[in-house]
Amino acid sequence: MKLLLDSTRCQGYGLCREPAPELIDLDEWGYAQVLVSHVPAEGAGVAEEAVAACPNSALRLVK
Numbered sequence: 126m127k128l129l130l131d132s133t134r135c136q137g138y139g140l141c142r143e144p145a146p147e148l149i150d151l152d153e154w155g156y157a158q159v160l161v162s163h164v165p166a167e168g169a170g171v172a173e174e175a176v177a178a179c180p181n182s183a184l185r186l187v188k
């Protein structure tokens with residue numbers, strides 16, 4: 126699966142990083158940066174939590 130970020134939608138809330146710090150980091154302004162775009166199967170659960178945590182629907186998980 127791929128974890129995709131639409132940076133035009135990211136408002137820097139930082140909520141996505143809490144459930145998935147191994148997949149997402151925040152830049153110095155608090156905007157998300159995807160660290161691992163190809164998510165291994167064992168990381169799917171936290172990736173889905175990160176997607177659900179974003180209030181702006183800036184993250185997507187695609188197969």
Ligand code: SF4
Nearest residue numbers: 135136138139141179
């Ligand atoms: S929760 Fe959404 S808007 Fe906030 S930093 Fe993460 S991707 Fe960006």
